[in-house]
Amino acid sequence: MNTSSLSTARMLLFAFAAGAMIANMYYLQPILSLVAGTFAIPVSTSGLIVSCTQLGYTLGILLVVPLGDVLERRRLLTVMFVVNACALLVAALSPNFVVFSLAALISGTTSSAAMLIVPYVASIAPIDQRGRTVGLVMTGALLAIPLSWVVSGGIGNFAGWRMVYGMACLAVILLLFLLRRSLPHEPERKGRDIHYGDLMKSLVQISARHAPLRRRALYGALGMASFSSLWTGLPILLSQPPYSFPASTIGLIGITGIAGALVPSLIGRLSDQGYKDHLTIGLAFLMLAGWISLSFSLLGLWVIISAAIALNVAVMGLQITHQSVIYKLEPSANSRITAVFVAVNFIGAAIGSALASIWLRHFGWEGLCFLGAGFPALLLITYCFTERAGRQQPT
Numbered sequence: 001m002n003t004s005s006l007s008t009a010r011m012l013l014f015a016f017a018a019g020a021m022i023a024n025m026y027y028l029q030p031i032l033s034l035v036a037g038t039f040a041i042p043v044s045t046s047g048l049i050v051s052c053t054q055l056g057y058t059l060g061i062l063l064v065v066p067l068g069d070v071l072e073r074r075r076l077l078t079v080m081f082v083v084n085a086c087a088l089l090v091a092a093l094s095p096n097f098v099v100f101s102l103a104a105l106i107s108g109t110t111s112s113a114a115m116l117i118v119p120y121v122a123s124i125a126p127i128d129q130r131g132r133t134v135g136l137v138m139t140g141a142l143l144a145i146p147l148s149w150v151v152s153g154g155i156g157n158f159a160g161w162r163m164v165y166g167m168a169c170l171a172v173i174l175l176l177f178l179l180r181r182s183l184p185h186e187p188e189r190k191g192r193d194i195h196y197g198d199l200m201k202s203l204v205q206i207s208a209r210h211a212p213l214r215r216r217a218l219y220g221a222l223g224m225a226s227f228s229s230l231w232t233g234l235p236i237l238l239s240q241p242p243y244s245f246p247a248s249t250i251g252l253i254g255i256t257g258i259a260g261a262l263v264p265s266l267i268g269r270l271s272d273q274g275y276k277d278h279l280t281i282g283l284a285f286l287m288l289a290g291w292i293s294l295s296f297s298l299l300g301l302w303v304i305i306s307a308a309i310a311l312n313v314a315v316m317g318l319q320i321t322h323q324s325v326i327y328k329l330e331p332s333a334n335s336r337i338t339a340v341f342v343a344v345n346f347i348g349a350a351i352g353s354a355l356a357s358i359w360l361r362h363f364g365w366e367g368l369c370f371l372g373a374g375f376p377a378l379l380l381i382t383y384c385f386t387e388r389a390g391r392q393q394p395t
Contacts, residue, residue, distance in 0.1 A: 014117050015137045019144030021114035030153035030251040031161040033239045039097040054350040056108025061343040068116045068335035074183040081176040084110035092165035115338050146257030153251015210329045215386050216322040217341045221348025226375035227315040228352035233368045260312030267317045271324035279321045284376045287314035291373035
């Protein structure tokens with residue numbers, strides 16, 4: 001397949017498909033208080049379900065996404081979408097906290113289908129346009145995060161949280177039919193001799209072979225830990241006094257994520273032009289400034305909104321910067337490179353979610369802001385040392 005086959009319609013479909021999978025991981029956050037009330041658990045404890053979903057996503061990235069380098073992606077995506085729809089249905093009907101958590105884990109695992117789509121687009125784009133092309137698809141995909149908050153908060157508040165997962169299940173089924181009609185067959189991938197153990201072993205080999213991949217995965221993990229801390233802690237803060245917002249209002253805060261979803265194309269172009277170092281440092285400082293601002297959240301809701309916009313722009317911009325670097329390393333192994341990069345990122349995200357629940361419960365909002373600011377500070381320190389040490393290696 002060549003670049004000409006990547007039509008605008010197909011790019012939009014890919015962006016929407018990736019967005020639907022990504023959205024599955026974010027529906028929960030605005031309705032945490034509703035889920036906690038149903039299962040009679042503390043709101044702060046319910047935040048750990050977010051970590052469960054992210055852990056599942058990481059498992060999918062590590063164990064399933066690498067198959068995208070050797071299997072026909074149309075068939076692989078079909079299986080993942082079917083299992084995902086079933087998991088969402090179980091979540092909607094779950095009778096207790098344990099069943100819901102298991103469904104969230106499986107939903108997260110199969111939501112990693114989003115990361116089969118992104119390297120596919122990268123693999124057929126010209127190398128000098130890879131950052132921009134990935135940025136265009138990621139723009140649409142990342143819009144799913146704020147929109148999922150709005151949809152989840154609105155539906156959850158007026159029809160209950162179970163309806164959120166029921167509607168998500170229907171959306172995945174509809175999208176599956178569209179993908180089956182639109183995605184091309186890949187006959188060159190049929191009949192390959194696949195040794196799964198060797199495929200998994202190659203993840204370690206690829207990581208060892210590419211120092212820029214190891215460095216960018218670490219930077220990404222720190223950024224995602226910070227991002228996840230925000231979006232796990234913020235709904236808990238807003239659901240309690242002095243705000244005491246309903247789920248629908250909390251969901252509207254997710255609109256701040258639109259700012260982050262609109263930067264990938266610009267960041268991708270700048271990265272293609274050689275500004276990746278400037279972008280990494282500048283966006284990490286923006287993230288740090290956002291957390292410092294959040295420590296003054298009692299000044300008014302406008303402080304929270306402004307800081308959330310800054311953090312969204314910073315984290316999403318960093319993700320595109322990192323991807324524009326790693327997708328130039330070894331195009332034939334893009335799915336496995338994605339597996340390494342995203343798995344490390346979501347390990348960071350899961351740690352951020354878990355720590356956010358613990359920090360907020362024991363140290364309050366100011367303690368959470370200190371935790372969140374620590375991640376970009378560590379990113380900057382790590383970047384200065386690791387980039388200096390690896391300056392002689394290609395990036």
